Amino acid sequence: MSSIDLLPPLLIAAPILAATLPIALGLWFDRAGWSVAAATTSGLFVGAVALANAVYGGERITHELGGYPREYGIELVADEFSMLIVLLVTAVAAGVLAFTRRGGPRGNTFYTAYLLLVAGLLGISLTGDVFNLFVFLEISSIATYALVASGDGPEAAVAALKYLILGTVAASMYLIGVAFVFMATGTLNMVELAGAIPEANTTLIRAGIAFMIVGFAVKVAQWPLHTWQPSAYQRAPDGVTPLIAALVSTASAYAFGRIIVTVLGVEYLAGTPNVAPIVLTIGCVSVLAGTVLAVIQTEVKRMLAYSSVSQFGLVIAAYGVVIAGESETALIGAAIHLVGHGVLKAGIFLAAALVATSYGARTVDEYAGLAKRRPFVAGSMAVLLLALVGVPPGVGFVGKWYIAVGAVESQLWPVAAVIFLSTMLTLAYAARLLEKMYFTPSAPADASRPGPAATDGGTADTDAAAAIRGAGAADPVSIGMIAVVVVAAVVAVALGFAGGTIADLLEPFLTEVFN
Amino acid sequence: MIELLTSHYLYVLTFVLLGLGIYMVIASENLVKKLIGVNLFQTAIFLFFVSMAYIDVDGASAPIVPHEGTPGEVMVASPLPQVIVLTAIVVGIALTAVGLALIIRIYSEYGTLREDTLREVRADE
Numbered sequence: 001m002s003s004i005d006l007l008p009p010l011l012i013a014a015p016i017l018a019a020t021l022p023i024a025l026g027l028w029f030d031r032a033g034w035s036v037a038a039a040t041t042s043g044l045f046v047g048a049v050a051l052a053n054a055v056y057g058g059e060r061i062t063h064e065l066g067g068y069p070r071e072y073g074i075e076l077v078a079d080e081f082s083m084l085i086v087l088l089v090t091a092v093a094a095g096v097l098a099f100t101r102r103g104g105p106r107g108n109t110f111y112t113a114y115l116l117l118v119a120g121l122l123g124i125s126l127t128g129d130v131f132n133l134f135v136f137l138e139i140s141s142i143a144t145y146a147l148v149a150s151g152d153g154p155e156a157a158v159a160a161l162k163y164l165i166l167g168t169v170a171a172s173m174y175l176i177g178v179a180f181v182f183m184a185t186g187t188l189n190m191v192e193l194a195g196a197i198p199e200a201n202t203t204l205i206r207a208g209i210a211f212m213i214v215g216f217a218v219k220v221a222q223w224p225l226h227t228w229q230p231s232a233y234q235r236a237p238d239g240v241t242p243l244i245a246a247l248v249s250t251a252s253a254y255a256f257g258r259i260i261v262t263v264l265g266v267e268y269l270a271g272t273p274n275v276a277p278i279v280l281t282i283g284c285v286s287v288l289a290g291t292v293l294a295v296i297q298t299e300v301k302r303m304l305a306y307s308s309v310s311q312f313g314l315v316i317a318a319y320g321v322v323i324a325g326e327s328e329t330a331l332i333g334a335a336i337h338l339v340g341h342g343v344l345k346a347g348i349f350l351a352a353a354l355v356a357t358s359y360g361a362r363t364v365d366e367y368a369g370l371a372k373r374r375p376f377v378a379g380s381m382a383v384l385l386l387a388l389v390g391v392p393p394g395v396g397f398v399g400k401w402y403i404a405v406g407a408v409e410s411q412l413w414p415v416a417a418v419i420f421l422s423t424m425l426t427l428a429y430a431a432r433l434l435e436k437m438y439f440t441p442s443a444p445a446d447a448s449r450p451g452p453a454a455t456d457g458g459t460a461d462t463d464a465a466a467a468i469r470g471a472g473a474a475d476p477v478s479i480g481m482i483a484v485v486v487v488a489a490v491v492a493v494a495l496g497f498a499g500g501t502i503a504d505l506l507e508p509f510l511t512e513v514f515n
Numbered sequence: 516m517i518e519l520l521t522s523h524y525l526y527v528l529t530f531v532l533l534g535l536g537i538y539m540v541i542a543s544e545n546l547v548k549k550l551i552g553v554n555l556f557q558t559a560i561f562l563f564f565v566s567m568a569y570i571d572v573d574g575a576s577a578p579i580v581p582h583e584g585t586p587g588e589v590m591v592a593s594p595l596p597q598v599i600v601l602t603a604i605v606v607g608i609a610l611t612a613v614g615l616a617l618i619i620r621i622y623s624e625y626g627t628l629r630e631d632t633l634r635e636v637r638a639d640e
Contacts, residue, residue: 154621158637165549165550165553168557175560182596
């Protein structure tokens, strides 16, 4: 069993060590980066599956780094909640590589940042120490700033700097919160804190909670602190946006949930005045504001970025329901929605990147007639968008369902209403894209209307469009790029059927938290 | 009130510094000064951590266990916050380096470091 105990530190250390290889090997080989990243992320995924197998088999796996006891050392913990995020991180990180092989960005330094980001995210998921969480938040953030800045053109640098300043202030806010909590309790370990906080000085703990909420609200991109997110998602290279959108805010939202349920404790927070209303308000306002802002966007990546604001609003609102109603159901909903949204956004952003690579289409209007030219991509994107709206059996439905049921059980009717309303509004922007793809004829097809072949909608049309755009030489889109989008769509639907299984897997964790 | 100030003046000072840092981030139009503001903000947090280790223990010295004497009986400040601050300083340096690299790129592209000018230049494009 000791070999399983070593997996959590290995999952974090391996990508950090492997991150040095692309630069070192780059001295001799031009394209070593992709191979190193692919081997590492595949290995990580296998390790994550092995670890998940043990955790869901009923073992709680902890590892004390350096052999120091957890009172003053750092402990890594793999439990039912964290393994969901670890699996998501490793799977998406391995999947996105299928796109970047041909879709770019290329270069060995890119893959170094990529592996550092994965290491940081795995660290956030596995750590059992509140200060260590700050360090991993910053490692993943620094890698993200570098990845965003590697986009084309100077706008990417501006977006990255904006993200850097806001992100650093946010992480520092969290650190102040940690300072207050540490001052009151004298420990940094999550389990030790959970025992010490109820007896500690309430003023210090409340000040700490306030700073932590603000810090995480920025990191998770909640309205009105979301301003870094749309420009960062939009300006990042096409191959990077899926990774960032699927994982970075998800890991922060997971960390927030971990702080709420494990460190502060649901019961303690429920007894603290104003916490539940504040968290609920942040979540619900973000849901509505994010969706409304998404509807008025013309740029596809920007629209999807605002959609992330609203989807994470749902997760934060679910945390509010957990605090206000001590609702297990809402916590299951939050966990499923975190994973589901990660898969969905990764898939949709990959599809958007694929369309941008092959046609240069970036606005909603330019998506006209996509279904004819790229039936698989358009089909997958349609499935993913509908799942995001919450059409069963997509995974978006399951998450929203659990959150809504939790809200109804706790008799928080406004929250239930917001979730229902958000589904309608999500349909508004998803439908715009679907309508363009399937029911609006593309502009080049209009130009070649005299040809009778246009009515067939077959290969002749596709060839003509390709010839017009001069894409005859080498197809910029590889089979792997299309395959990964299709796989994302299939996974999104399969996870929808697996909703009950995920809830069962989380059961031991929930009984521990709520008793 | 006065008594509180004299015994806890370090906390007051660190939070004044914290306020100065965040004000600089918000109010200054110069990107480099914004980054300096972020640094000031972080430094205030580091000082807060270090000072809290000393104030909690009256008359504590630096956490170095002397060669002679019983280690258990020596009053020292808690070493944990100081270790934390060391780590946080490293993180802060990395952030500053990335931030400055981005600012250099912005300057070479747009030829300005002022945010208002930058906004005008970008709006023209």
